Amino acid sequence: MNALTIAGLTAGYGAIQVLQGVSLAIAGGTIVTIVGANGAGKTTLLKTVAGVLHPWRGTITLNGEEIGGHPSYRVARRGLALVPEGRGIFGDQTVRENLLLGALARREGRDPESVGADLERCLGLFPALRDRLDGLAGGLSGGQQQMLAVARGLMARPRVLLLDEPSLGLSPLFVRQIFDAIGRLRAEGLTILLVEQMAAQALALADRAYVMERGRIVLEGTSAEVRENPMVLHAYLGRTEDAKEAR
Amino acid sequence: MARVLCAGLFVAAAALPLLTGNTYYLYVASSVGLLTIVTAGLNVLVGFTGQISLGHAGFYAIGAYAAGVTSVRLGLSPWLGVPLAILVAAAVGAVVAGAALRVTGPYLAMVTIAFGIIVEGILVEWVAVTGGPGGIFNIPKPPLGQAYWIILAVAALSLILVANLRRSAWGRALLAVKGSDVAAESLGLSAYYVRIVAFTVSAGFAGAAGGLFAHLNGYISPDSFGLQASILFLLALLFGGEGRVAGPLLGSVVLTVLPEFLTALTDYRLILYGSLLMVSIYWLPQGLVGALAPRRGEETGRGGAGERGSRGEEAQGRACAERQVEPQRDPAGRREEQGSRGAGERGRDEAQRPRGPEAQGTGETLLTVEGASLAFGGVAALADVSLEIPVSGIRAVIGPNGAGKTTLLNALSGFYAPDTGSIRLNGTPVAGRPPYTIARLGVSRTFQTAQVFGELTVLENVAVGVAGPRLGSVLAALAGAPWTRRADEAIRRQALSLLDAGGLAEWAARPADALPAGLRRRLEIVRALATAPRLLLLDEPAAGLSPAEIAELDAYLIRLKTTGGPSVVLVEHHMDLVMAVSEHITVLDYGRVIASGTPDAVRANPAVIEAYLGAAA
């Protein structure tokens, strides 16, 4: 059974439809990436899956349970964590407090020992946070905030982790660190859906890939296959000569 | 239909003294008349401009006391006293507005409540002038029949004045500011100024009613002018239908007559008011008038799939399952500029970076940006951006998510002020000037989410653009003066021809929020062009459009260029559109210009490819 299955998902904002019937499947313990230009609907897709947006049509199944249409706080407690675009950290609270808030959604309960152990694990993954545990989250640099956001998502011990453009606004150094961390998480068996604009790096990391354009999936396959495909360049930079001929 | 009803009511009212000599009925009808006058004015503020006031009893009181004092203490004739009362009330209104309108929402409500209470307090304390708690009595009272006719006439006049206002450029400006103050500013209107005028007008109306009340009653005391009265005014308006001309009348009738019928239930009066208020907010957002005669948009149904109503649409869009607090209408740049960004410098500008004037063969330069930088909370959204825009042609600004494109557009149109650097329009420095000033200098724009004025018709939307800040005198607009009407006709004709050129003529009379999403964008563009700008800034015009619509947009932009339209700068993600229409592309990344040149050059530029796809593995 796939960890996450989406079928025929349609959603949007107000009267504007963004997702035009998206379907995809993610097998447990793999990294799937969705690439595409801005405006393609990637963030809308993640938000709908996480319960921030209400789906118009279609189903979302998490480990066999239907979660489409449930509000985000319920979806979070079923084991799906979203690290949103823009990070969504609570700037007026400390790093530690942010991480502890992340632990709220744990399904295993919150006894202090095991939460403490999780905290340690996260700090192991992102050592830069250790020195700043008691500092205000708002004072961290962008890259550190992104790390905090990912760590916070992990504190909930999710079964599926959604990442919305974690590289946004980060220097190459931080991007590399984050992507390394993501790779290590897969090794531990976590299922990850990674949405990225930085296609090359995402494709290097992922197992499978989907390309979105204007609210639809236009290409899918293993990440190697997708990387070779000229359509990827097209999705970002418009018609190239090859694509024109291919039509 | 509503107009027929109104006319009918007035005829019936006029006939009343002939049918019955019973002074009670006349008195009640007079009260309805007075309330109508107040609410007609309040409608201008609340219904047309979207501001809440819970302090209008204060202006009512000022009017009443002005009339009372001048007639009793100074022996002035009511024919002088009442107009004087109007002037005093309006003057105070202008002052209060100047101060109060610096805040909005609950804060504004608070200020108006505070104002009302202060007035009440002054009435009680300033015994020398106001007679203190005892009030003023022996105010000359014309015989009830005569007073009745006068009040009736003034009430009818109020509604006519407001209807005139609605039809004029001022009326459209008010509704524009209500609908989207950001868009209104981009068309040259100063929202602050427009709101002050609306407030002043409404204060004047309340003053008039107050003055008449003094002479109707012969006696005034601070009791009648408390917060409850202000609530009643607002309630009558909301229940009757704010924004509709007939609303004040219907609301006033119901809210004056109903309690009279239910005198047995006087004790329950407040419950009645409270419940009516809640009912009207929840079920009758357009009031009684709206229920009886819905706006044309609703009758014919809303186009588009799953239309959920434009009010609050953006708010709903952000977070559906969760409640988004404070739905702010800030379409300018919200998506991109969230959170802080990494301190890392990319330093990839070893590739082409233009220096000096562009050799694009277009001659003069219209707009020059030099070294503009803008940071939010320590993070650079724009870093040392320089570019030049020629007098004509189409250029694009592209870049990955968060590159600063919309920030740049906002800086060019005055919504953001750059921290350093300069922006010159034909040599005039404009950096940091307010949006409406820059609009008046010939810069026009559209927004990421199309900001059409929903309550105005499609034609009226464009008319706002045509008129811009040239609204004429508000008094002339109220009076429906012939020259105002003529000017208005001219504006409408021009708007219609612009709509025609834009292919929207058939929608002219429909409310703008009945337009399907793709056409709203087009309306926005037509409206922006109506100001005859020299520079048109388009913020992601292709967002949400179908491929067919994008092709139409392509053609439209090219047609604009060939027919001598303004210089166009386009911020866009849809590369098809960008590549097809632009002559020149500037690429931003992390707030810096990393490439600039023809579409082909840019597309092949390795720095650009890397910006979008990331470093090759």
Place this chain on the structure above:
Amino acid sequence: MYGLVALGYHITWVTSRTMNFSQGHAVMAGAVVAFAFYVGLGWPLWATVIVTLVILALLGVGLERVAVRPFFRAGSAAWLLSTIACGIIAENVAMLTFGKDARAFPSALTQKPILVGGAGFYAQELLIPVVGLLLMGGVQLFYHRTAYGKQLKAVAYNPEAAGLMGIHIPRAVMFAFGLSALLAGIAGILLAPILNVAATMGSIIGLKAFAVAIIGGLTSAPGIVVAGVGYGLVESFVAGYFSTGAREIVGFALVILVLIVRPWGLLGTRPPRRV
């Protein structure tokens, strides 16, 4: 004493960016309900206090469900007006059940005035600022130290992200309203012996408390308490030197001034330039 009620505004604002405009009426409700149980039914004081607080908390939650949540989508003014509407309905209900006159609420602490340097205070009056400070401390502790308090802070800072953490947003908002009603209830019980219970006491208290909340800063609990004390002092001063009527004028003029000059209050935080 206004500070106490004003804290209620602070709480709902901090959690949900909305306010309960009928906070003053909640105070009145507190006083009235307490009266009903203590004087009317003759219940012992401690039982009265508990019951009153419970009822008030329920009323607060109910208000949020009925008057705020359904109206939230209708535009920013709608919930404001509907809480005002509820307030005046409540006032009327109280008038009907309680009667229009003010009635005295007996209390051991108001029997004998304590004389301090020529001015007389009732012990009850001293109790109020003490309780106010305690509660303020309690509220601060709650928000900054307890887990649930931090969750509520998170909801205010970024509701979308808070939802992603698994925080039950609607419940958080309900809690805030319930809590602020509770505080109003406490205020009502404390004020009852001093002001005499009346159905009409609600509006003016609510308004003044709101003024205090604005002056002190909706986002700052200490600011509110300070402003509350300050406002009370100014009031007494003005009432002493000028007249009781001038009290209101000066007070509200002050509010307008603050709103123009520093809309986020004296100790509040400037709302971040959320772009």
